[in-house]
Amino acid sequence: LIDVTSLTLFPSNTFLTGAVSVTCIVLIPLRYQTAAGLSPLQAGARLILFSVASPIGAILAAAACKKNRVAPLYLMLFGEILQIIGLVLATTLTSTNDRDWPGLYGLQVCIGFGMGLVVGTATLLTPAVVERKDLGKFDCLDFMTCGAVLTYQQRRGRPL
Amino acid sequence: VIQFRFLGGATILSIATAVGNSWVRHVVSDLLTTEELQGIFRSAATIGDLAAETEYVVRGHFVQSFNLQMRILLGVAVAAVFSSLLMWQKPQVKVP
Numbered sequence A: 001l002i003d004v005t006s007l008t009l010f011p012s013n014t015f016l017t018g019a020v021s022v023t024c025i026v027l028i029p030l031r032y033q034t035a036a037g038l039s040p041l042q043a044g045a046r047l048i049l050f051s052v053a054s055p056i057g058a059i060l061a062a063a064a065c066k067k068n069r070v071a072p073l074y075l076m077l078f079g080e081i082l083q084i085i086g087l088v089l090a091t092t093l094t095s096t097n098d099r100d101w102p103g104l105y106g107l108q109v110c111i112g113f114g115m116g117l118v119v120g121t122a123t124l125l126t127p128a129v130v131e132r133k134d135l136g137k138f139d140c141l142d143f144m145t146c147g148a149v150l151t152y153q154q155r156r157g158r159p160l
Numbered sequence B: 001v002i003q004f005r006f007l008g009g010a011t012i013l014s015i016a017t018a019v020g021n022s023w024v025r026h027v028v029s030d031l032l033t034t035e036e037l038q039g040i041f042r043s044a045a046t047i048g049d050l051a052a053e054t055e056y057v058v059r060g061h062f063v064q065s066f067n068l069q070m071r072i073l074l075g076v077a078v079a080a081v082f083s084s085l086l087m088w089q090k091p092q093v094k095v096p
Helices: A004-034 A040-046 A048-068 A072-093 A103-129 A132-155 B002-028 B034-042 B044-049 B052-085
Strands: none
Touching (some): A004 A040, A004 A048, A004 A103, A004 B002, A040 A048, A048 A072, A048 A103, A072 A103, A072 B052, B002 B034, B002 B052, B044 B052
């Protein structure tokens, strides 16, 4: 049986974790560009560490959840705590003089790995909190949203 | 459900960028001319064209604005922990 609370809370949870991931992906290269004065390509190359760490986290999360070895919620909390540690260190350790701070690499791995754990478990939990008969509706809704956006953009004559 | 992730990303990203940029604009406005200020926000590469001393100070301010944005994210991450804890139930949810 599916608990009503988890069904209603799950979207708010994904909302908040997605907020951390997407904002990091955009703001970390921006920091390299503004503070360290790198070109956009170099800044993007330095984000590779972050984008490698997150799938590793997701893979490990999926492996650990297999056959009910670990409850997904524990992994999710662990990943969120890793994110918090990374963000606390990022805010406290840097001063105005650390324009090209090498420690940011370590924090990228920390935040990225935590993010991977959370996003991986959130994806794995989706069938658990949504009833099987509703799964198709979600897909349908996604397609409808994408279709609506595409048509709108094309009507305005803007290539994507 | 996946769409919620990007909805959250877009919301919090816009909040963080708005706060960070307006903070930098406020602090830096005494140092630069209006044109230089507009140039900085149009392209980060124009920071390199400034005078060496001003550039150093401006980059320092950008580090601080990044820290401010990370502090906002920290608040979001803490909220995410509480949001996860609310999903706690006696037999934990399992992957089907």
